[in-house]
Amino acid sequence: MNCLIIDDNIIARTTMKQLVRQDKSLTLVGECEDAMAAYQKIMSDPVDLLLLDIEMTGMNGIELVKSLGSKNPIIIFTTSKKDYAAEAFELNVADYITKPVTTVRFLQAIEKAREIFKSKKQEVKVEEDAFIFIRDSNIVRRLRLDEILFAEAMGDYVKLYTTDKFYSVHSSLKEVESKLPDNKFLRVHRSFIIQVGKIDTIEGGTLIINKKMVPVADTYRAALNQRLKIL
Template sequence: MICLLVDDNKVARLTLKKILRNLGTVEVVGECENALDAKVFLEDNHVDILFLDVEMPEMSGLELLRLLPRRPHTILTTAKKSYAVEAFELNVVDYLVKPFTLSRVLAAMDKVQELIKFKQSHQTKAISAQQLFIKENKVIRKINLDDILWMEAKGDYVQFNLPGKSYMVHGSLKAIEDKFSSDKFIRVHRSYIIAIDKVEYIEDRLVYIKNQPIPVSESYKDLLLSKLDLL
């Protein structure tokens, strides 16, 4: 699991990082000392778990959560208990009061793992048929999954790109990602999901489909490569 630590207290970050390192199941890919830096990081990087301090200068952790269109599994950290109600209204996984204890962090991680297992157990609900229906304006169209090249987020819409045509569907890329089978499609950027079998070649941090360059975020690159049959 990939984790980001956000706390303006360096000692708190070091303590938490040491505990997580000992677990052996979590990789800390980044540390931010304020919410603004964390927002920028999360816009371009995939994170499974977010350890987020509540009280920070300029922007609080709770304010950051309200701004994120796609929230990782979030564990709030704070020296006060008074934020608990507001925190759980934002659907955080857990709420840790400083100073941390090993047993308390382990309990929070267990909750995250249970949520991930629950999501995986419901993957059978993901689209596995050969066709699906999409609604474009007032028209409901049937498209073949094998025809989809890639999907791109465009504001409040997602553009489905097929050979020689495209369709705009109201919704978020996150909602699309949750529905599509990971065997056929993979997210490579905050704005793109591609069909794995349509990849022609990869150069630097660009993947090409029908000679169209599509950016690949650094945090998604390893996952993409793991899906390909490399010699």
């Protein structure tokens, strides 16, 4: 991960650089003593992780994060005060460390950031035009993943539903599940796999996709709730 240190205290920056050097998964791409300089750096260069102080002259660390817009590096706040913790975690930061930063606490925070980084990479690895090949009757057909709304197990067959039709493939739902990227698709019932981004509404134990009702089993409800970004 490319990381940027932002702190107006030179001693704190020096300490953080020493900690960064202990983890080979981190590449230090720079250090900034104020948020404005950091903002310009983030806008111009690829930065995956910010090691960010909060209380700084001018724009503070929380204001910097809010100003980044579509740029969304992973954030680890490092600060001498606990007062900002609640506001910081509302920004979905990876961690919040109070100074002085110990090696153990730093490595714990980096591990959290690493997991988020892996998750982000999985989210972008499947392109919009990614596809699978299916055998539909006697025809081998290319089917774009983005067209698939959901899959339904029907005996020895699985129906793959698109907006205006469905395809029946001779397969088990488990086999189909193994072919679909888990960053887009999710099992919600022993007989159904859905594309999360295609959900229109959810009410009780039923979700609606393209005016079709799909049941959600209790055993899968927690996993579904984790995937949804509900405001």
